[in-house]
Amino acid sequence: MEYGEIIKILLMLAAAPLISGVISRIKNNLRLRRGPGIFQPYFNLAKLFKKEERFSEHSSWLMKVTPYIVLGSVLSAAVFMRAGDLILLTFVLSLGRFFLALAGLDPASPFGGFGSSREMFFAGFLEPIILLAVFASALSGGGAIEASSILAAAALFLATLAETSRVPVDNQETHLELTMVHEAMVLEYSGRSLALIELASYLKQAIFFTLIMLVLWPFLVSRIGWYLLSLLVLAVIVAFTEVSLAKMRLFRVVDFLFFAGILALLAVISAALGV
Numbered sequence: 001m002e003y004g005e006i007i008k009i010l011l012m013l014a015a016a017p018l019i020s021g022v023i024s025r026i027k028n029n030l031r032l033r034r035g036p037g038i039f040q041p042y043f044n045l046a047k048l049f050k051k052e053e054r055f056s057e058h059s060s061w062l063m064k065v066t067p068y069i070v071l072g073s074v075l076s077a078a079v080f081m082r083a084g085d086l087i088l089l090t091f092v093l094s095l096g097r098f099f100l101a102l103a104g105l106d107p108a109s110p111f112g113g114f115g116s117s118r119e120m121f122f123a124g125f126l127e128p129i130i131l132l133a134v135f136a137s138a139l140s141g142g143g144a145i146e147a148s149s150i151l152a153a154a155a156l157f158l159a160t161l162a163e164t165s166r167v168p169v170d171n172q173e174t175h176l177e178l179t180m181v182h183e184a185m186v187l188e189y190s191g192r193s194l195a196l197i198e199l200a201s202y203l204k205q206a207i208f209f210t211l212i213m214l215v216l217w218p219f220l221v222s223r224i225g226w227y228l229l230s231l232l233v234l235a236v237i238v239a240f241t242e243v244s245l246a247k248m249r250l251f252r253v254v255d256f257l258f259f260a261g262i263l264a265l266l267a268v269i270s271a272a273l274g275v
Contacts, residue, residue, distance in 0.1 A: 104116035
């Protein structure tokens with residue numbers, strides 16, 4: 001890999017928390033609240049890195065190494081995305097999900113157990129959606145915007161809401177035990193380990209936003225100005241979506257993901273027909 005690509009990945013890692021800060025700021029403005037600034041995620045990470053780590057006496061080595069595996073898998077996914085290997089990107093992200101689900105089960109916490117089960121339940125729907133959307137993009141050739149690329153981008157957007165723990169699938173702003181998915185798995189983490197997991201989630205969100213742009217219009221990613229503008233547009237859309245919708249019940253999420261799967265399948269059919 002060239003040094004230029006490594007620098008771009010490091011810049012994406014450094015800027016990834018800013019996307020969540022912008023989304024949070026827009027949401028608070030829409031709700032007529034002041035809220036924290038757009039740089040609050042950086043302050044949160046700095047505070048967590050300074051805090052002492054605590055692990056349950058029932059946990060094993062698995063819980064301690066998982067944050068590094070999760071961050072490593074997301075960084076590897078960023079490398080594969082820059083290299084154009086989008087299918088391998090999906091499998092590498094699945095590796096991090098697998099270890100995080102195991103870490104949720106490791107300390108024998110009831111919250112971690114149902115969070116892990118819900119996460120793997122959703123993964124069974126999400127991974128085929130992402131693969132179908134990427135396959136449709138490969139069939140269409142990534143040229144001008146067509147019906148297949150629009151359908152694939154729409155399917156990826158819905159999958160992104162689920163992958164990044166956004167409303168209506170999940171809610172990052174609450175620890176209510178009946179609704180937690182991602183937060184339930186990391187509830188036992190603290191300090192540096194929690195900071196690494198949070199940083200990985202920020203980078204994963206940036207990767208999926210970039211993946212949507214690669215499917216919809218790949219030329220945006222190569223132009224830094226258009227790329228940043230597209231990230232801002234996606235952040236605004238996500239913020240409006242979260243403010244406009246309510247959190248779904250668990251089994252209603254299946255209908256949501258099934259609809260995303262239909263969009264991805266239609267994208268593949270449209271790409272095969274050259275539409």
